[in-house]
Amino acid sequence: xxxxxxxxxxxxxxxxxxxxxxxxxxxxxxxxxxxxxxxxxxxxxxxxxxxxxxxxxxxxxxxxxxxxxxxxxxxxxxxxxxxxxxxxxxxxxxxxxxxxxxxxxxxxxxxxxxxxxxxxx
Amino acid sequence: xxxxxxxxxxxxxxxxxxxxxxxxxxxxxxxxxxxxxxxxxxxxxxxxxxxxxxxxxxxxxxxxxxxxxxxxxxxxxxxxxxxxxxxxxxxxxxxxxxxxxxxxxxxxxxxxxxxxxxxxx
Numbered sequence: 001x002x003x004x005x006x007x008x009x010x011x012x013x014x015x016x017x018x019x020x021x022x023x024x025x026x027x028x029x030x031x032x033x034x035x036x037x038x039x040x041x042x043x044x045x046x047x048x049x050x051x052x053x054x055x056x057x058x059x060x061x062x063x064x065x066x067x068x069x070x071x072x073x074x075x076x077x078x079x080x081x082x083x084x085x086x087x088x089x090x091x092x093x094x095x096x097x098x099x100x101x102x103x104x105x106x107x108x109x110x111x112x113x114x115x116x117x118x119x120x121x
Numbered sequence: 122x123x124x125x126x127x128x129x130x131x132x133x134x135x136x137x138x139x140x141x142x143x144x145x146x147x148x149x150x151x152x153x154x155x156x157x158x159x160x161x162x163x164x165x166x167x168x169x170x171x172x173x174x175x176x177x178x179x180x181x182x183x184x185x186x187x188x189x190x191x192x193x194x195x196x197x198x199x200x201x202x203x204x205x206x207x208x209x210x211x212x213x214x215x216x217x218x219x220x221x222x223x224x225x226x227x228x229x230x231x232x233x234x235x236x237x238x239x240x241x242x
Contacts, residue, residue: 004202009128009236042169046186063184063191065167070184072191072208081125083238087193087206113236115130117204 004117005069005089012082012101014108020075020082021057023049029104030062030073030084037092040067053078068092082107087117125238126190126210133203133222135229141196141203142178144170150225151183151194151205158213161188174199189213203228208238 019025027047034041045064052058057077064071069087076082082105086092098110140146148168155162166185173179178198185192190208197203203226207213219231 004132004197004200004204007130007206009130009238011125011238042182043167046164046167046184048163048186050188061163061186061191063167063186063193065169065182065184067171069195069204070182070193072184072193074190074208074210076125076210079125083125083190083208085128085206085208087195087204089195089197115234115236117130117132 003089005087005091007115007117008084008086008097009113009115010084010097010101011111012084012105012107012109013080015080015082015105017057017077017080019105020059020077020080023047023060025104026060026062026073026075026082029100030064030071033086033095033100034064034066034071036095037088039071039088039092041065042067124210126208126212128236128238129205129207129218130234130236131205131218131222132232133205133226133228133230134201136201136203136226138178138198138201140226141180141198141201144168144181146225147181147183147194147196147203150221151185151192154207154216154221155185155187155192157216158209160192160209160213162186163188
């Protein structure tokens, strides 16, 4: 049966707000994951920097349109958190997600859930 | 506590391939959901039409960058399926997802899962 693949649903918490406001760092994080998995980006990733509010750093959103579906990263400096979603309609190699996010952002906790889009209800 | 919101993970199956190849129909589906929930789109949604392969219709991908996070739609005509992911970092009203997708695409089955990004591990 043709598969719809998997969705990785990831949250990193306890991250320094300043790191979550560094667009370039987040862009490299996403680009590194795409490269490591051999995924194919279509067009330029779409980025938005949210304005700082109430003295807090502004967050960022990055969306990569992939041949294999998509990667989305959102940072929430005011919450010390980052979310990362990767939908791939073809099987991908397992990645050490906690290690990758810890190296990039030094979070206190990383949560990884994998949603199988084909499993029976 | 500041919330990271919810991720709706939705699959529609048993959809006519021709419908899944209609970019305009899928764009309206996504735009309608965004409007109905009062979400705010930043920039132009990013769209890609995949080429037809082996006599089958080509699929489409649409990514909406939102103030509230993102909406991603992928169609897979060769599989008769569509996936829809909506991450909103603020609470959203409940929608009749099955009804909305049935009206738009006439699928045989719709599956909706809601991932709480805050719940304790």
